[in-house]
Amino acid sequence: MPDQDIQIITQKPRALYGLWGKSSDKTIAKDIPTLSQKYYAAVGKEPKSVLPFYVLTKDYDPQSGGFQLFIGGEVTGSSLDSY
Secondary structure: HHHHHHHHOOOOOOOEEEEEEEEEEHHHHHHHHHHHHHHHHOOOOOOOEEEEEEEEEEEEEEEOOOEEEEEEEOOOOOOOOOO
């Protein structure tokens, strides 16, 4: 294996704005595009035009494979949740 440089980057906390949705191990492949479309509509932007773009998860349940999925960015919008 070739030598790899490892760089630790510390970032300041930031507010993210986006949408939460339910997802699972089985449905995440279709849930990300669906929730992304809703996010872009909420901020009034074209797909792939908002950078940085974040995809986060929380509350994973290993028994069911379910979790909460967050799609968002730093663009604010009245219908968006903050995180």
